[in-house]
Amino acid sequence: MSLKAVILIGGPQKGTRFRPLSFEVPKPLFPVAGVPMVQHHIEACAKVPGMKEILLMGFYQPHEALSRFLLSAQQEFKIPIRYLQEYAALGTGGGIYHFRDQILSGGAEAFFVLNADVCSEFPLQEMLEFWQGHRDAHSFVILGTTANRTQALNYGCIVANADTQEVQHYVEKPSTFVSEIINCGIYLFTPAIFQHIGKVFQRNQQELVLEESSNGWQRAEVIRLEQDVFTALAGSGKLYVYKTDGFWSQIKSAGSAIYASRLYLNQYSKSHPERLAQNKPGGPVIRGNVYIHPTASIDSTAVLGPNVSIGEGVTVGAGVRVRESIVLHGASLHDHTCVLNTIVGWDSTIGRWARVEGTPSDPNPNDPYAKIDSETLFRDGRLTPSITILGCSVTIPAEVVILNSIVLPHKELSRSYKNQIIL
Numbered sequence: 001m002s003l004k005a006v007i008l009i010g011g012p013q014k015g016t017r018f019r020p021l022s023f024e025v026p027k028p029l030f031p032v033a034g035v036p037m038v039q040h041h042i043e044a045c046a047k048v049p050g051m052k053e054i055l056l057m058g059f060y061q062p063h064e065a066l067s068r069f070l071l072s073a074q075q076e077f078k079i080p081i082r083y084l085q086e087y088a089a090l091g092t093g094g095g096i097y098h099f100r101d102q103i104l105s106g107g108a109e110a111f112f113v114l115n116a117d118v119c120s121e122f123p124l125q126e127m128l129e130f131w132q133g134h135r136d137a138h139s140f141v142i143l144g145t146t147a148n149r150t151q152a153l154n155y156g157c158i159v160a161n162a163d164t165q166e167v168q169h170y171v172e173k174p175s176t177f178v179s180e181i182i183n184c185g186i187y188l189f190t191p192a193i194f195q196h197i198g199k200v201f202q203r204n205q206q207e208l209v210l211e212e213s214s215n216g217w218q219r220a221e222v223i224r225l226e227q228d229v230f231t232a233l234a235g236s237g238k239l240y241v242y243k244t245d246g247f248w249s250q251i252k253s254a255g256s257a258i259y260a261s262r263l264y265l266n267q268y269s270k271s272h273p274e275r276l277a278q279n280k281p282g283g284p285v286i287r288g289n290v291y292i293h294p295t296a297s298i299d300s301t302a303v304l305g306p307n308v309s310i311g312e313g314v315t316v317g318a319g320v321r322v323r324e325s326i327v328l329h330g331a332s333l334h335d336h337t338c339v340l341n342t343i344v345g346w347d348s349t350i351g352r353w354a355r356v357e358g359t360p361s362d363p364n365p366n367d368p369y370a371k372i373d374s375e376t377l378f379r380d381g382r383l384t385p386s387i388t389i390l391g392c393s394v395t396i397p398a399e400v401v402i403l404n405s406i407v408l409p410h411k412e413l414s415r416s417y418k419n420q421i422i423l
Contacts, residue, residue, distance in 0.1 A: 003128075004053050004103060004111040005045035006096055007038060011059035011089055017253045017377075020391035020408050024346055026060050028116040029069055031328065032257055033264035034275060034291035034309050036069060040264060041114050044122030046077040052106055054079060057095045058116075059086040093223035097197045104191055113225075115185035119260035121246030121267065127188050130165075130242045140193055142167065142230070143186040144241040145248045148369045149177055155371075156183035156226045159234075160241045167239040170230040180369065181241060183226065184248050193229075200228045249372055254343055255361040255387035256372045261326055262307040265289035277304070284316070293329070317352070324360060334398070342388040345409065350390075351398030358388035359404050383419050 009028040018027050028038040045054050066083060074081045084099045096103060096113060103111055112124055131141045144158050157178040159169035171178050204220040233239040247263045250256060266289060268275045277290040284298045288306025298316040308322050311329035319336040330347040337350045341358035350356055363370035388402060391409035396402060403418035411422055
């Protein structure tokens with residue numbers, strides 16, 4: 001069977017909640033568990049038998065880092081990977097409609113669409129088998145998972161027939177409770193989806209003619225799969241939900257990247273044991289799941305983990321303690337620093353005996369269906385305690401404490417800070 005995959009990577013005006021980290025690198029290339037966020041998607045797609053091509057779609061300008069990444073991923077996964085640039089933000093449906101000829105070229109019988117800002121086990125093969133089990137060749141599948149009742153309101157909610165799993169009702173971010181089955185942002189479509197998106201496009205065009213707004217040419221192209229297409233398809237017998245019990249989370253804010261990193265590192269024990277650091281004589285003390293880039297230099301008296309990922313060329317001094325953190329390439333942690341619930345930016349330096357600590361924004365561990373809350377930056381006029389983030393090339397002096405703070409790139413601090421954004 002001939003398949004393709006489309007990964008929606010968004011663009012520079014998106015990912016604002018990911019600042020200051022998205023200043024340096026497009027959000028889809030931000031490393032989660034040691035590899036770029038979108039590499040997890042590509043790896044999952046490349047494993048599906050019959051996958052002919054993977055298309056990344058977004059409105060980033062052609063970017064050197066992106067081109068380099070695509071080239072190395074093509075070589076590693078032995079599959080054509082291309083980037084298709086939208087001329088503007090076209091929404092989740094507008095982009096695939098605009099590039100429908102590219103997606104269908106080569107006779108793809110079905111294609112996956114994945115949002116780049118989710119982390120998941122990506123049960124693509126299972127979705128495919130579930131779809132093949134339905135006699136209707138023109139049906140579509142949404143990957144769904146269970147959330148708790150209050151958090152379900154922040155997602156697209158799916159009401160499905162308990163026996164057939166046919167979607168009867170779809171509401172994006174409802175104001176009252178609809179269902180605890182939520183949309184994971186991973187879909188399996190056949191070429192027939194384009195007729196449904198085409199109807200929305202024509203309807204948008206007609207509405208624009210009636211409105212006669214001055215700059216309306218662009219608006220007809222902006223199509224949201226969730227609100228415009230799924231809401232209309234629900235109840236027509238064409239849309240089904242495949243429910244997964246595997247892990248799933250959104251990566252909207254920098255804090256959720258640490259949680260996503262933990263989920264992926266957990267999965268590595270099955271999928272990539274070679275990526276997890278082991279306790280070796282003369283090596284640092286490893287507790288739980290830790291990823292260390294082969295080029296990093298780490299003192300044998302350092303203690304790392306659980307849930308730590310150390311990037312390329314990082315130096316970690318004597319007696320350093322790192323836990324629940326991501327340390328990006330070129331950073332340097334001097335002797336006896338303590339780094340907890342923090343993302344340390346590229347080429348940043350933390351002076352000796354300094355303590356850099358954040359507050360985790362993890363889901364409730366006692367609720368198996370809890371998801372991560374997308375916290376607002378401020379609450380009641382105060383900065384919400386969250387992960388501490390050091391932008392790139394930040395210098396923290398010796399013997400200070402940085403707590404629940406966000407430090408923008410290229411800052412040289414001279415004292416301790418807590419609960420602040422340092423501009």
